[in-house]
Amino acid sequence: MERAELAERVSRAGKANEAMNVVEVSGISKSFKGVKVVNNVSFSIGQGEIFGMVGPNGAGKTTTIRMLMDIIKPDSGEIKIMGEPINEEVKNRIGYLPEERGLYKKLTVSQSLSYLAALKNMKKRLASERAEELLKRVNMLPHKDKKTDELSHGMGQLIQFVATILHDPELVVFDEPFAALDPVNTQLLKELILELRSQGKSVILSTHMMNQVEELSDRILMINKGQAVLYGSLAEIKARYRNNSVFLECDRLPDNLPGVVGSKAHGKYMEIFLDGRVSPQEILSTLINQGVKVDRFEVSTPSLNEIFIQVAKEGC
Amino acid sequence: MLNKAFIILKHEFWQTVKNRSFIILTLALPVLAILGVGIYQGVHHWYHPGVPQEEKIGYVDYTGMFGNSTSEPGVQFILYTDEQAAKDALLTKDVKEYLVIPADYLSTGVVTRYTLSREVAPSTKTTGQITDFLLSNLLAGKVSPEVLQRVETPVLLASFRLNETGEIAPNQNVVASYVVPIVFALLFMISIFFASGFLFQSVTEEKENRVMEILLSSVSSRQLLVGKVLGLGIAGLSQVSVWLVTLEVFSRVASSIIPALSDLSIPASLFGWGILYFILGYLLFAALYAGIGSIGATAREGQGWSTIFVLPAVVPYYFSYFIVTYPEGAVSRALTFFPITSPITSMMRLASNVIPAWEIALSLIILAGSVVLTMWLAAKIFRVFLLMYGKRPALREIGRYIREA
Numbered sequence: 001m002e003r004a005e006l007a008e009r010v011s012r013a014g015k016a017n018e019a020m021n022v023v024e025v026s027g028i029s030k031s032f033k034g035v036k037v038v039n040n041v042s043f044s045i046g047q048g049e050i051f052g053m054v055g056p057n058g059a060g061k062t063t064t065i066r067m068l069m070d071i072i073k074p075d076s077g078e079i080k081i082m083g084e085p086i087n088e089e090v091k092n093r094i095g096y097l098p099e100e101r102g103l104y105k106k107l108t109v110s111q112s113l114s115y116l117a118a119l120k121n122m123k124k125r126l127a128s129e130r131a132e133e134l135l136k137r138v139n140m141l142p143h144k145d146k147k148t149d150e151l152s153h154g155m156g157q158l159i160q161f162v163a164t165i166l167h168d169p170e171l172v173v174f175d176e177p178f179a180a181l182d183p184v185n186t187q188l189l190k191e192l193i194l195e196l197r198s199q200g201k202s203v204i205l206s207t208h209m210m211n212q213v214e215e216l217s218d219r220i221l222m223i224n225k226g227q228a229v230l231y232g233s234l235a236e237i238k239a240r241y242r243n244n245s246v247f248l249e250c251d252r253l254p255d256n257l258p259g260v261v262g263s264k265a266h267g268k269y270m271e272i273f274l275d276g277r278v279s280p281q282e283i284l285s286t287l288i289n290q291g292v293k294v295d296r297f298e299v300s301t302p303s304l305n306e307i308f309i310q311v312a313k314e315g316c
Numbered sequence: 317m318l319n320k321a322f323i324i325l326k327h328e329f330w331q332t333v334k335n336r337s338f339i340i341l342t343l344a345l346p347v348l349a350i351l352g353v354g355i356y357q358g359v360h361h362w363y364h365p366g367v368p369q370e371e372k373i374g375y376v377d378y379t380g381m382f383g384n385s386t387s388e389p390g391v392q393f394i395l396y397t398d399e400q401a402a403k404d405a406l407l408t409k410d411v412k413e414y415l416v417i418p419a420d421y422l423s424t425g426v427v428t429r430y431t432l433s434r435e436v437a438p439s440t441k442t443t444g445q446i447t448d449f450l451l452s453n454l455l456a457g458k459v460s461p462e463v464l465q466r467v468e469t470p471v472l473l474a475s476f477r478l479n480e481t482g483e484i485a486p487n488q489n490v491v492a493s494y495v496v497p498i499v500f501a502l503l504f505m506i507s508i509f510f511a512s513g514f515l516f517q518s519v520t521e522e523k524e525n526r527v528m529e530i531l532l533s534s535v536s537s538r539q540l541l542v543g544k545v546l547g548l549g550i551a552g553l554s555q556v557s558v559w560l561v562t563l564e565v566f567s568r569v570a571s572s573i574i575p576a577l578s579d580l581s582i583p584a585s586l587f588g589w590g591i592l593y594f595i596l597g598y599l600l601f602a603a604l605y606a607g608i609g610s611i612g613a614t615a616r617e618g619q620g621w622s623t624i625f626v627l628p629a630v631v632p633y634y635f636s637y638f639i640v641t642y643p644e645g646a647v648s649r650a651l652t653f654f655p656i657t658s659p660i661t662s663m664m665r666l667a668s669n670v671i672p673a674w675e676i677a678l679s680l681i682i683l684a685g686s687v688v689l690t691m692w693l694a695a696k697i698f699r700v701f702l703l704m705y706g707k708r709p710a711l712r713e714i715g716r717y718i719r720e721a
Contacts, residue, residue: 069533088320096533102526118323119534163530 020083022047022171022202028077030063037063039226045202052217053206060226061206062099065175069096092121095169099176101160105149109159112148113166120167134162154185161192172196173204178212190216210304222308229311241307244274246283249296257286269296320535324543332514332551341510342555349566356574374402374414379421385452391445406430497667498636501660503559505633511552512601515544516622519609528702537699545602556594560587586666596683597659603690607697632661643670652679655686
């Protein structure tokens with residue numbers, strides 16, 4: 001990861017601690033049929049950040065989000081959105097793309113959008129202007145008078161994105177947004193999410209696809225079995241879980257490199273494990289001094305997936 | 317709170333009234349009424365193309381008693397001296413048929429009739445004309461013309477039904493007093509089921525097409541329920557209003573031009589109470605349907621459940637003859653008070669004009685109470701089940717969810 005980008009991510013993560021958090025969740029719990037689905041989870045989200053909520057299926061992500069949306073009430077704990085307990089006025093400033101999502105089959109695209117915008121208290125005229133603009137952005141403008149059951153699955157998904165952000169919400173919540181998306185729409189959605197951040201909106205991105213979160217998020221909350229297992233800046237977490245190894249692609253590996261305790265072949269490249277006293281820089285300079293031709297030298301950062309597996313193991 | 321419920325109300329109302337099946341059903345009654353009156357008028361006109369032509373019947377009289385009166389309304393009797401002359405007249409179509417009255421007619425009563433047309437039996441009209449011809453000749457000079465007329469038509473029966481106080485009860489006309497309550501109850505039932513069926517459909521549709529959770533992030537389940545119930549209720553009420561106006565106009569037009577419907581009148585009380593019973597009846601079924609609709613994951617699943625309530629609701633219709641004939645019997649009373657059957661039964665009894673005020677009051681109180689209770693339950697079920705897509709819950713589970721909600 002580039003140093004500058006890392007620095008930027010850290011600074012973004014720091015923003016969450018500023019005075020006014022967009023989301024402030026403290027100690028919420030929820031049980032169904034006597035099973036704690038969400039257990040004492042707390043987190044906060046600052047303005048203009050992409051907040052990743054990760055964890056395996058059934059970890060409690062959707063339940064947490066539904067509590068944020070006031071669709072279900074927490075058994076205990078407190079939720080504040082834009083500084084106040086959720087109310088109708090606050091709901092109008094949130095956009096939500098649920099995991100279970102669809103559209104009215106018999107309505108046209110613009111009818112569906114105008115009804116959903118009206119329910120967010122948006123003026124009719126403004127809604128239709130903005131709908132036009134956003135439909136254009138996702139190349140769906142020619143289809144605006146079609147009934148949604150005439151659209152393909154992928155087109156329907158684009159309309160759902162538009163419906164989610166039509167009322168210009170300050171907080172946008174995406175629950176498993178990439179599920180069943182084709183690569184083109186996945187890319188488009190990623191662009192839209194980054195655009196939202198650049199407009200100063202806060203985004204919650206909940207998914208079990210760790211790589212997507214890794215790519216987009218500033219800070220993350222990792223949930224497993226209803227409990228928060230990791231929380232904080234993505235860069236910090238990665239640094240914390242860095243295991244002392246280096247990916248190496250070279251013509252030959254000299255024996256008895258000082259500080260190297262083992263190696264593992266990965267086909268074209270290999271991973272060498274350091275003892276923790278010798279820094280990767282020293283290894284690199286040793287290799288070069290010994291005349292090894294190095295094609296690739298990369299300090300390994302564990303993927304979020306690997307971190308999750310490690311955390312889940314520790315938790316057991 | 318009200319603002320968003322109103323947006324939902326407007327949306328549901330317009331979606332319903334723009335629905336093709338709703339429009340067809342609403343307009344079906346006015347169209348049928350216009351067609352009915354039109355067809356009656358047409359047939360009436362076509363059947364009486366002016367003054368009927370006078371017919372001729374020949375006869376041969378071997379008794380010599382039938383020469384005095386040879387003319388009856390619509391027919392002329394022509395005497396022939398022998399049967400061959402009469403037969404010739406028939407074959408040349410001078411007469412349409414001829415009779416032979418034998419010499420022993422007085423002792424046997426046998427008259428022979430010859431005709432060219434195929435028939436199962438002589439028409440009542442012809443039989444009547446022949447009878448009158450024979451009677452007026454047999455009695456000519458022996459009784460006064462008035463007595464003769466009475467002998468020909470001894471009775472024109474006029475029946476009246478009296479009520480307990482000995483006054484003539486209203487709605488003497490059989491057609492009017494049986495048909496109106498039953499037709500009315502049928503329409504009422506259709507409209508209630510239609511409106512609450514639309515509600516059911518709209519809930520299951522939003523669940524099935526997965527719009528539900530998007531909606532719930534903008535509005536509360538209570539706003540959704542209120543908006544839907546009221547929006548569809550107003551649509552149903554407009555449908556009933558169209559029908560009531562149609563019935564009123566039709567009954568006026570029909571009673572003036574169709575003799576069989578001459579005292580067809582719709583009691584004024586029917587309109588006022590009708591609207592009230594409709595509103596309460598609709599709210600009851602709406603609550604039941606909304607609750608059921610939210611439990612099933614798909615429309616198909618919920619449909620089976622809803623039958624549980626539709627079956628008892630149509631019971632009054634099966635008993636309609638009984639309710640109209642014995643409006644104050646025990647069965648009629650029981651069905652009036654049982655909330656699910658009460659709107660339709662009460663409408664039948666109101667339409668036939670036999671229901672004491674205290675029964676109306678009691679049935680309305682029971683009905684209103686049930687509406688409040690089911691609405692409260694429906695709101696809870698609604699909230700719990702709207703986002704559940706898994707397998708259908710068992711009855712016991714539903715009970716627990718309601719307690720937990």
